[in-house]
Amino acid sequence: MLPPTVTTIAEVRRAGAAARALGKSVGLVPTMGALHEGHAALVRAARRRSGFVVVSIFVNPTQFGPKEDFAKYPRTLEADQKVCGDAGADLIFAPAVEAMYPENSFTFVDVSTLGDHLCGATRPGHFRGVCTVVLKLFNIVRPDAAHFGSKDYQQARIIVQMVRDLNVPVEVCVEPTVREPDGLALSSRNRYLSAEDRALAPRIQAALRTTRARAVAGEVDAARLESALHAELSAIPGARVDYARVVDAETLQPLTRLGRPAVAAVAVFLGTTRLIDNLPIAECGVRNAE
Ligand code: PAF
Numbered sequence: 001m002l003p004p005t006v007t008t009i010a011e012v013r014r015a016g017a018a019a020r021a022l023g024k025s026v027g028l029v030p031t032m033g034a035l036h037e038g039h040a041a042l043v044r045a046a047r048r049r050s051g052f053v054v055v056s057i058f059v060n061p062t063q064f065g066p067k068e069d070f071a072k073y074p075r076t077l078e079a080d081q082k083v084c085g086d087a088g089a090d091l092i093f094a095p096a097v098e099a100m101y102p103e104n105s106f107t108f109v110d111v112s113t114l115g116d117h118l119c120g121a122t123r124p125g126h127f128r129g130v131c132t133v134v135l136k137l138f139n140i141v142r143p144d145a146a147h148f149g150s151k152d153y154q155q156a157r158i159i160v161q162m163v164r165d166l167n168v169p170v171e172v173c174v175e176p177t178v179r180e181p182d183g184l185a186l187s188s189r190n191r192y193l194s195a196e197d198r199a200l201a202p203r204i205q206a207a208l209r210t211t212r213a214r215a216v217a218g219e220v221d222a223a224r225l226e227s228a229l230h231a232e233l234s235a236i237p238g239a240r241v242d243y244a245r246v247v248d249a250e251t252l253q254p255l256t257r258l259g260r261p262a263v264a265a266v267a268v269f270l271g272t273t274r275l276i277d278n279l280p281i282a283e284c285g286v287r288n289a290e
Helices: 009-021 037-049 077-087 126-141 153-165 188-192 195-200 202-216 222-234
Strands: 026-031 052-057 091-093 145-149 171-175 239-248 262-270 273-280
Touching: 009 026, 009 052, 009 091, 009 126, 026 037, 026 126, 037 052, 037 077, 037 145, 037 171, 052 077, 052 126, 077 091, 091 126, 126 145, 126 153, 145 153, 153 171, 153 262, 188 273, 202 222, 202 262, 202 273, 222 239, 222 262
Parallel strands: 026 052, 026 145, 052 091, 145 171
Antiparallel strands: 239 262, 262 273
């Protein structure tokens, strides 16, 4: 059965209040739509944790740069409603941009430091947009728990930090990355890959696994790990490496030597499609079940 879709803040608040009045906890899965099996896994995790599950579908303009793919980001509401229904969501919240950002909105949330590296270095303002919309969704839906994927490791880490720093009463649950059988992390952007690039894309995850194997074999020099990772990714025909870093899993700062929980994180363009992925190479700072 398809869950109802509401578009106004008043409607989603009313539905949440009705669920809470019945003694149900509320779970939220924030998304930008174009839902795939990775999102379905988040909804199923929310279903296990909470009595009433809301999926938000909102392509958030403030997290896209002027030259990024906001206009062409896939909008597939009908298919998304089916994914939500099959995975057990109770309600879809799909607001218009004007509902989320009325004229004269002046307040933004910025998590300093954690957003400076990795994706933040090449996407200035991205995490400010993410944090702002996620905090707004938390205030609108008032969930007890919210579920995010660990493919966006930096995003998950930043949201955990925001919730901690601003005392937001929500449990942030970071769920494992869902992958294709060949290792490619599921992403709404995978649909843009040409057949040739799709065939090459699993080499991103393979390169991360090699990095982890090097660390397990005793390599502790982060710069050497990074340069081998960069070389391996650059060897993928047609690939352009945005970044290939080994960073502190908690602070996301560059490391000189391993010795603390670390994560290898990459962003790679195949054609015009930017793919991100990561792998903990020692025990991680955010709960990451990989
Ligand atoms: O991960 C996403 O899809 C988005 O960044 C999020 C968390 C829904 C905020 O717009």
